[in-house]
Amino acid sequence: MKGASTTLRSAFSFCVQQVRTYDYHHYLCLLELPPDMRKAAFALRAFNVETSKAMDVASDPRIGLMRLLWWQEAIDKIYSSKSIEQPVAQALASVISDHKISKGWLKRSVEARINDARRDPNDIPNSISELEKYAEDTVSTLLYTTLQSGGIRSTAADHAASHIGKASGLLLLLRSLPYHASKSRQGSYIPIEVALKHGLLVKEGGRSYVQLESREGSLSDAVFEMASVANAHLEKARQLAGTVPVEACPVLLPSVPAQVLLDTLRKVEFNVFDPRLLRGILGVPPLWYQMKVKWHSWRRKY
Structure with missing residues (x-):
């Protein structure tokens, strides 16, 4: 029993380090959670780190996809009470057992990333709503499961989490545009409807792609349009503040990095x-x- 306890402590420590290293702005948010919620939140966020960076750290896209498929299978094994020798999976299994986390949210998250990984670089999303759904599936679900781990059952909190997740997801996709362009995924996260409106869609040799090389004018206008959608989601989340339970506010602190x-x-x-x-x-x-994160936490705002 002592060995198992030591292994689990090491697994949770690994989760904290992963979040601190790869998702520092959210790491600082998680430190504001009540102590009894932190372990679960760090395990869930570490799971998100593992799946979000799977494609980026792989030298071959096929290897990245294999990692995501491994996580898809790992979730099934965890819910079948099968042990897995991987620290994040071990911590996640403990959290799932202790807090009865819904399997559907975790599956939805990794499956969204698998579908994105399988997407051809030239396959451009049609609309902002498609990206909103991707953000909902990958970011909002993380907030849902964190609320669940804290025993917080509130429709208002879930609605706020949905909007914050969509805002965060859209803004992070915008921030990553230069990185994806460097990986030859030319503007793959600017949808066709936006690219057409701002003259960024190029048709060449039987294929279409979004032109990002123009760093002024039309590209900035396209980014502004998408950022405005994210801003609307943050505003909607804050409009719900009066009906969101106080204990849910620390979970919703990711609205702060989104606003920043x-x-x-x-x-x-x-x-x-x-x-x-x-x-x-x-x-x-x-x-x-x-200081901004601390201020919002102290005031129980998000």
């Missing part, structure tokens, strides 16, 4: 290639960011 990123985009006039986006934490000094 949105504000930074405004500051650089929605130029996603501006190097200021990469400075500090989401483009702002670390101390200022931490």
Whole structure:
């Protein structure tokens, strides 16, 4: 029993380190959670780290897809009470056992990433609503499961989580546009409806792609349009604040990094290639960011 306990402690420590290393802006948010919720939140967020970076750390896209398929199978094994020798999976299994986390949310998250990984680089989403669904499936579900782990049952909190997840997901996709362009996924997260409106859609040799090389004007206008949708989701989430239980507010703190990123985009006039986006934490000094998170946490706001 002592060995098993030591292994589990090591697994949770690994989760904390993964989140701190790869998702620092949310790591600081999780530190504001009540102590009895942190372990579960870090395990869930570490699971998100594992699946979100699967394609990025793989030298071959097929290897990244295999990692995602492994996680899809791992979830089934965990819910069948089969042991897995992987620290994040071990921590996740403990959280699922202790808090009865819904399998559907976890499956939905990894399956959305699998579908995205299988998408041809030239297969452009048709509309912003498609990206909103992807954000809902990958980011909002993470907030749903965290609320669930804290025993928080609230329709208002779920609705706020849905909007915050969509906003966060859309803004992170915008921030990642230069990275995906460098990986030859030219503008794959700017939908056709937006690209057409702003003259970014190019048809060449029987295929279509979104032109990102123009770093001024039309691209910034397209980014502004998508960021405006994210901003609307944040506003809708805050309109629900009066009906959201106080204990749910710390779980909804990811609205803070979303707002910080949105504000930074405004500051650089929605130029996603501006190097200021990469400075500090989401483009702002670390101390200022931490104070903002602490201020919202202290006031029980999101």
